[in-house]
Amino acid sequence: MDNWFKSKWFVRIISLAFAILLYVFVSLTLYDNQSENDSRFSLNDSDDIETIENFPVDIQINEEKYVVSGVPEYVTVQLQGSPGVLVPAVRQQSFDVYVDLEELGAGEHTVEVKYANVPNNLGVYIEPKEIDVVIEERSSEEFSVNVDFINTDKLPDGFELGSSEVEPKTVTITSSNEIIDRIGIVKVFVDVAGLEESINSREVPVNVYDSQGNELNVNIEPQNVIVSAELLNPSKTVPVAVPTTGKLPEDYKLSSIKANVDEVEVFATSAVLEGIEKVSTEEINLSDITESQTIETKLTLPDGASVPKTEVVEVVIELERxxxxxxxxxxxxxxxxxxxxxxxxxxxxxxxxxxxxxxxxxxxxxxxxxxxxxxxxxxxxxxxxxxxxxxxxxxxxxxxxxxxxxxxxx
CATH class of the missing domain: 2.170.120.30 (RNA Polymerase Alpha Subunit; Chain A, domain 2)
Structure with missing residues (x-):
């Protein structure tokens, strides 16, 4: 026996044997550990495979202290097993998929997506298996909510928005310190295209953007606010003028010319009304007039203005010869x-x-x-x-x- 140990070939053979045994032991151990939380199982002839797309992922973390980014909202889950066990599991989806970040602090981490409450005789494979996450300390701050009315150019002619209110006026945004510092504006969008009446307590979602206009994914409380706004149709009463062109035939004299209404109420936006001091009828060509008469004519109005109650006026012309x-x-x-x-x-x-x-x-x-x-x-x-x-x-x-x-x- 002593002579064997003195032989270098004997020692080499013994070392090789130990190396092989150690490799086999480690491989079996890794396989057993992997099979506890991996879906790569060998298929039996009687096994089926079902894939669940967009399975929600839960996050286990100290939410009062940290926020996390990088965790996908959904993952793909593949289940393998006998139909009698597999089909109910797929239908009920009573198992959980999660990432456990409870023991991790702020920083970058690579973590495993885990599962729980899956029947023991089902194989499970999750894609992605591992994810990179960033854990940051939580921060909260109040921001004022701005209202952006879009498509105001598509309001009915003559209408404009008056005063508006948003309730609540501020929201609380929670995220990491770095994200909070990046917030440029908090706003809601209200589409007023074709609006026919005032907005009364319309619920709209809150959006958060950085200074470059990029939307930020943050926690907003509340997520929706209530917006109310007046729809106005301003008006102004102005005199009616009757412009003329041409000259009366010889021996005729214009005694009077006037519309049957002295003034009309014009409806338009405030900006348009500012420039309206009077409205005129279409021009009356005097060279065609040889007797006193009454002519029907339309009013000429600026773009965006209307006189709903007086589309046509009568112009009374009195001649003297x-x-x-x-x-x-x-x-x-x-x-x-x-x-x-x-x-x-x-x-x-x-x-x-x-x-x-x-x-x-x-x-x-x-x-x-x-x-x-x-x-x-x-x-x-x-x-x-x-x-x-x-x-x-x-x-x-x-x-x-x-x-x-x-x-x-x-």
Whole structure:
């Protein structure tokens, strides 16, 4: 026996044997440990495999002290076993998948995704098996909530948003110190496209962004806030103007032109209303007008403005026509007995007059319908300038060629 130990070949053989035994022992030990929490089992002929996508992952950590990032919300779980055990397990999904971070402190860690409450005769494989996580100390801070109304350009014409309220006005955000320091703005988005009435207590989710506009994944309390906002349709009462173009035909005069309404209520946004001092009808072309009449026309309004109750207005046009009546006689009143009168300018006791009025009023007017009178009361012998008094129909304007005449009394 001693001679064996003195032989170097004997020692080598013994060492090799021990090495082989040690390798086999370690391999069996690793296999037993792996089989406790791994799904890579060899298939039996009677075994089935079922895969569950998007299985939720629980996190075991001191939530009052730490926050963790890097843990996937869902993993893929594969179960293997006999159908009698496998099918109920897949249907009920009463087992748990989790990462245990209870004993870990702040920092970067590689941890195993574990499972519990799986029937012993089922094999389990989880993908991913290991994950890299970052554990950081927890921090909380209050932030004001901003409201961003989007698609305001798609509100109905003339409508705008008035005052708004958000409740609560602040939210508490919890995350790591590093994430809290990165927060740039906390806001909610309210879509007002096609809004037809005020917003009354609409619940909207809160979003958190850094200064670059990147959304941050943080814990928000509460996650939703209540937003209310007024929908306004401002209005303003302004006068109505009637613009004209062109000229009336010869011998016609514009007596009056006006809309049948003096003012209208215009609806528009506040910005549009600021620039509106009046509204006008469409232009009336006077060159086409030869008689008094009423015309229907539309109002011309700025973009975004409306007058719902007055889409069409009536424009009343009153014309006067001028006409000359020749040789209207001049009467003399209050001439004393024994006096005689002669006209120096004009040379005769007649004068031409221009009458103006409606077509109907002047069309049949004659010289006999107009009376020109000079008053000689108190005038002595000699030459005098005296005014002419004109009398005629009330609805007609009469103008003599001269306001005064020159007479001589003898």
């Amino acid at each position: 001028a006409r000359t009546i020749n040789d209207v006689g001049i009467d003399v009143e209050n001439l004393d007995d024994g006096q005689d009168i002669s006209f120096i300018n004009p040379g005769e006791a007649t004068m031409n007059v221009v009458v103006a009025g409606s077509e109907k009023s002047i069309s049949e007017l004659k010289a006999e319908d107009i009376q020109l009178v000079v008053d000689a009361e108190g005038l002595g012998v000699g030459e005098h300038q005296v005014p002419i008094t004109i009398q005629g129909p009330e609805d007609v304007t009469v103008k003599a060629e001269m306001e005064k005449v020159t007479i001589e009394i003898t």
